[in-house]
Amino acid sequence: MAIVFIRTLILYFTLLVSMRIMGKRQLGQMELSEFIVAALIADLASTPLQDIGTPLLNGLVPILTLFCLEIIIAGLSMRSMKVRRFVFGKPEILVQNGQIDMKKMHKNRFTLDELMQELRSHGLSDTSSVAYAVLETSGQLNVIIEPSEQPVTPSQLNIETENNGYSHIIINEGRILDNNLRLSGRDRRWLNKQLNAQGIASSEDVYIFTLSDSGKTFCQKKENAK
Amino acid sequence: MKREISAYILLIVLLLGSLINIKVLDSKIDSLRTQAESAYKSAQLHNYGKAKAELLSACDEWLGMDSYTHIFIRHSEIDSTTDAFFDMLSDIASEDAEGADGSYRKLDAHLSSLMTIEHLSFGSIF
Numbered sequence: 001m002a003i004v005f006i007r008t009l010i011l012y013f014t015l016l017v018s019m020r021i022m023g024k025r026q027l028g029q030m031e032l033s034e035f036i037v038a039a040l041i042a043d044l045a046s047t048p049l050q051d052i053g054t055p056l057l058n059g060l061v062p063i064l065t066l067f068c069l070e071i072i073i074a075g076l077s078m079r080s081m082k083v084r085r086f087v088f089g090k091p092e093i094l095v096q097n098g099q100i101d102m103k104k105m106h107k108n109r110f111t112l113d114e115l116m117q118e119l120r121s122h123g124l125s126d127t128s129s130v131a132y133a134v135l136e137t138s139g140q141l142n143v144i145i146e147p148s149e150q151p152v153t154p155s156q157l158n159i160e161t162e163n164n165g166y167s168h169i170i171i172n173e174g175r176i177l178d179n180n181l182r183l184s185g186r187d188r189r190w191l192n193k194q195l196n197a198q199g200i201a202s203s204e205d206v207y208i209f210t211l212s213d214s215g216k217t218f219c220q221k222k223e224n225a226k
Numbered sequence: 227m228k229r230e231i232s233a234y235i236l237l238i239v240l241l242l243g244s245l246i247n248i249k250v251l252d253s254k255i256d257s258l259r260t261q262a263e264s265a266y267k268s269a270q271l272h273n274y275g276k277a278k279a280e281l282l283s284a285c286d287e288w289l290g291m292d293s294y295t296h297i298f299i300r301h302s303e304i305d306s307t308t309d310a311f312f313d314m315l316s317d318i319a320s321e322d323a324e325g326a327d328g329s330y331r332k333l334d335a336h337l338s339s340l341m342t343i344e345h346l347s348f349g350s351i352f
Contacts, residue, residue: 053301055300
């Protein structure tokens with residue numbers, strides 16, 4: 001039992017560090033090579049965990065090898081277009097000016113039902129208002145709507161808009177994030193003044209407090225705050 | 227770039243480590259096979275005292291490799307090889323030359339399979 005426990009800890013931290021070094025993209029939009037690594041790693045890690053008769057190295061060595069290959073392939077594909085095309089493929093335009101490219105649909109094994117489902121998820125009922133529908137290398141379909149069908153923007157109407165800039169979290173569940181406070185050019189004295197103005201005695205009573213670059217603040221008290 | 231270089235280095239270390247492991251395993255198993263063969267020959271000449279001493283020495287060497295074998299070899303293979311050692315020891319102790327012949331072949335097959343599993347060959351890869 002203790003062996004399984006220790007093995008789990010070792011494999012967990014190995015996977016955690018490996019995936020962390022591979023980058024955040026692993027968690028969301030996976031490319032083909034990343035998907036292969038993720039699928040293999042899950043299986044490789046489980047075998048030595050379940051069977052204590054299998055040396056832990058039999059799990060660790062392939063995980064480390066895959067991790068190295070992924071880092072190398074990612075690095076090479078960053079520098080070489082050819083490698084990138086070979087490993088990840090290239091985006092394909094499935095719909096252009098409302099016309100579905102059947103050859104590309106067939107080549108990518110993308111069915112009409114799947115296309116319509118993706119269009120509906122973008123709020124479209126057919127391809128007539130689609131300028132481009134691009135099947136990305138991650139498998140995601142990005143839809144660009146015809147300019148005439150796109151929502152009007154404030155700039156098209158010559159309306160001035162207010163840019164509040166980036167909002168920094170200053171208080172997170174009662175904890176003051178001094179680094180963010182410093183980055184936004186304020187100090188604790190300013191923060192206390194802001195809290196007092198809103199009738200809050202202590203930062204511990206605050207659930208979230210944000211400050212935008214334009215100086216706009218947002219504060220929400222904890223539900224059980226006095 | 228630093229990450230890639232580290233990955234290249236780690237890959238090379240893993241490859242070299244596996245090749246060194248094959249060499250280490252080869253030398254350890256070769257020594258065991260030689261001692262087992264010598265014990266077998268002594269048993270065939272009905273020199274059971276010498277055969278027992280030689281096989282006990284090989285068995286001690288095998289059991290002494292415990293920290294290495296448990297890290298690099300599947301535990302089921304370790305157990306079956308240990309069993310094969312004790313089977314042959316039992317045949318020699320009971321002065322059964324015919325039995326020792328069979329148990330020696332079994333032990334030798336186990337030891338050589340430990341090497342073939344690790345050796346890089348078309349068969350072992352596929």
